[in-house]
Amino acid sequence: NAGVTQTPKFRVLKTGQSMTLLCAQDMNHEYMYWYRQDPGMGLRLIHYSVGEGTTAKGEVPDGYNVSRLKKQNFLLGLESAAPSQTSVYFCASSYSEGAGQPQHFGDGTRLSIL
Amino acid sequence: GQNIDQPTEMTATEGAIVQINCTYQTSGFNGLFWYQQHAGEAPTFLSYNVLDGLEEKGRFSSFLSRSKGYSYLLLKELQMKDSASYLCAALDSNYQLIWGAGTKLIIKP
Numbered sequence: 001n002a003g004v005t006q007t008p009k010f011r012v013l014k015t016g017q018s019m020t021l022l023c024a025q026d027m028n029h030e031y032m033y034w035y036r037q038d039p040g041m042g043l044r045l046i047h048y049s050v051g052e053g054t055t056a057k058g059e060v061p062d063g064y065n066v067s068r069l070k071k072q073n074f075l076l077g078l079e080s081a082a083p084s085q086t087s088v089y090f091c092a093s094s095y096s097e098g099a100g101q102p103q104h105f106g107d108g109t110r111l112s113i114l
Numbered sequence: 115g116q117n118i119d120q121p122t123e124m125t126a127t128e129g130a131i132v133q134i135n136c137t138y139q140t141s142g143f144n145g146l147f148w149y150q151q152h153a154g155e156a157p158t159f160l161s162y163n164v165l166d167g168l169e170e171k172g173r174f175s176s177f178l179s180r181s182k183g184y185s186y187l188l189l190k191e192l193q194m195k196d197s198a199s200y201l202c203a204a205l206d207s208n209y210q211l212i213w214g215a216g217t218k219l220i221i222k223p
Contacts, residue, residue, distance in 0.1 A: 004156075042118065042201070042213030043157075058210075090156060097209040099144045102159035 002026050006091050006106035013081045013113050021076040021109050023091030031094045032074040033058075033103065034066060036087040043090065049074055050097070081113045116140045118214035120202050125220045126192055134187045134200050134217045142207020148176055148187045149201040151216065157201055160187070189219075197221045 007022045023032065030051050035043040045058030047066040055066045063085060065077045074093075078085060088110050092103040117139045126132040138146065145164035149157040163169055163178035163185060175188040187200055199216040206212055 040122075040215055042203075042215045043211075044213075045210065099164055099205060099209075100162050102147065102162065103211070105156035105158070107156050 004091055004093055004104050004106035006089075006109050008109060009107065010110045011112070013078075013111065015081060015083060015113060017081050019078055019081065021078075021089055021091075021111075023074045023076070023106060024072055025074075025091075025093040025104070026072065027093060027095075027104065028071070029093035029095050029104070030071075031097055031103075032068065033092040033094075034064070034074065034076045035090045035092065036060065036085075037090060037108075038087050046076065046089075078111075083113045085111065086113045087111060116204075116206060116212045118202055118204060118212055120200075120214040120217045122215070123218045123220065125222060126189075128192055128194060128221055128223050130192050131188065131190050132192060132219065134189075134202075134219065136185045136187070136202035136214060138183050138185070138202070138204040138212070138214075140204045140206040140212055143180065144205040144207065144209060146176075146178055146185045147203045147205070147211070148185075149203065151199045151201055153198070160200075192221050194221050194223070 004025045033048045034046040049068040052071040091106045094101045094103045120136045148160040151157040161176040168177045173190045201216045202214040203211045
């Protein structure tokens, strides 16, 4: 019973490098989300998807791109990493956006940009 | 603007009761969630309230007052494993979750 799986779990990048964070869910959920979590702040939504082939911007989308080519996968790309993108990144999924539908989270990716 | 307020940190004693408060201001409202997050781990779902009143789930209860924009999470018979951060999140009119910064709960023996 894997739920939501994120890879990698840790990564250190140099400023200007690019990388892709992978998220996979096995619950057949339509909705998927990418958040970042920084000390003293709430989870902030980067991008989300309401179904295969769709993506939408969240609260803090700048510097990130996403793709949802398959229903079970949601990829987050950093085009040119900056120190301000040092954070813990969480992927989540939910059956729908309807009231009462909880989001299920992966274990997070801890990303440091030097 | 949209905002969630909850205390940054609370301390309680093992076996006691603690109440974690949350106030929210959102554009529309479609319910309020509580999540638990142990250090270095993912948030996990605890409860959801959309109607006024108290919802009880074992040692945990959650209360909502829509007119006051207020919720609380009540933890009874505290155990050491309850040491964690508790995240309050409100669902706005666009079904977007607005998250609080979390309350770090420290349980002392």
